[in-house]
Amino acid sequence: MKATALPMIRFQSVSKRYANGREALSNVTLDVVSGEMVFLTGHSGAGKSTFLKLLALIERPTRGSLLVNGENLANITRHKIPAYRRQLGMVFQDHKLLADRSIFDNVALPLVVANTPSRDVAKRVRAALDQVGLLKYEQARPIELSTGEQQRVGLARAVVTKPALLIADEPTGNLDPDLSLEVMNIFRRFQDVGVTVLIASHNVALIEKFNARRIHLEAGRLIESSSNTGEVLFDPSKFLAADVLAPGASL
């Protein structure tokens, strides 16, 4: 099967040096298998953010190559970046919601930029909001929601396009332990339906509650990449919907 033969993410000797001379990532090599859930850990400044920025094509590697879903990111020109980003779901620590739009419109944004027909937009936005338990707030503004709820809206927006890869930067950074666990469980549910999930977090106590591989970065170097579970990382029987792995099909 293609999904098992090819990793969802492959870093090959990737280094990133910023213009100010700081080397944020040094010679990182690793694979993330399709359908896997991975935690990216490390202190602030260890290179977690750079790792995610390279994946989102916000930054480009200085050396090495980076493959996502079999595609070499070096081949994605500036012009093709939007189409690439539509295949990703991204969740941010500060939610990055639009304050002057309703929850519905916020979640709809990735579909709207992809020119999805209005009928489908409404259906998929409600499905995504339902998955994070916020369907009743679709007409509210982000400010009317709690921080935890806002983070779930961010999550709904990330999955509304049914991406094969979900990446999150400190998604529980501003949440108390209960809400953090709740949000993490939602991520877990997406992994259960076959989505590859990559979460940067420094919340060790929380991470330990989940059986998932940890990638530990220190000063830009990969220190540890271990699976602390013996479970099957990829199980085709877990796929509830075929379109989960084919996000481009509906675009």
Added chain:
Amino acid sequence: MMSWLTRHVQTLVGSLGRLSQQPLASSLTVVVMAIALALPASLNVLVNNAQAISGSWRGVLDISVYLKNSIDGVAANELIDKLKRHKDIKQVRLIKAEDALKEFREYSGFGEALEALRDNPLPNTLVVTPAPQLATPAGLDALSEELRKFPEVDVVQLDTAWVQRYLAILEAVRRIVTMIGLLLALGAVVIVGNTIRLDIQNRCDEIEITKLVGGSDAFVRRPFLYSGFWYGLCGGLLAWVLVTVAVVLLSGPVRHIASLYGSQFELSGLGFLAGLGLLVSGAVLGWLGSFVAATRHLRAVEPK
């Protein structure tokens, strides 16, 4: 295709809604835009009216046609009937040789000298008033040339020099108006461009988020283009109103002045087509200004 169209209409309406959320800033831009458009438009109205005046000073544009001495009153009247059917001639009046002599005697002061003459030296004369649409030097010359070809006609006299001078000045003024118009059009582009630039700065976050979820440059730019379009269209509409109001306010005094000169001259306004032109050029300039600004400044807003 349908969803693409729906999306465009939504953005179009959405951008209008956004403008109405900042009524003061938006209306300032619209007003400046309107002034930039109204100035050349009203100058243009002025020049067009000035040109129309040259056509309405009929008395001055009349062509004097001196008939040969052999042509008597009856033959002259036959010629008049012929000329009256000519499409380029509005009116023909006969000044009989004896009337001309009488008048000359009265006003010239040569009365006694003329008594010495045995025959009337003056011919029958026709005063031809050309049709208004002929009020150009070329048109008048062509008509004079035609009149000269009649066998009854001796001399055709037409003083077009003043018309030529007047129209030459008008032509120069028209060029100046065009140049002012182009400069102000450039100004309008800059005004809208600057407003859009500020708008982009204010909405950095929104642009960044849209790019993060895969919004293309064209998608991000679209609402700004529509904003520019609305600024321009509203500016054009307001300019139309301003020019129309100015014409209405001026038409009374102008009619009075014209009547003092014995003229029926009426101030003409912008006209429907020119008004539409004002709307279209406003919209195009607004769109252009926002296109330049958005293309330039949106590139700089990238997710960090």
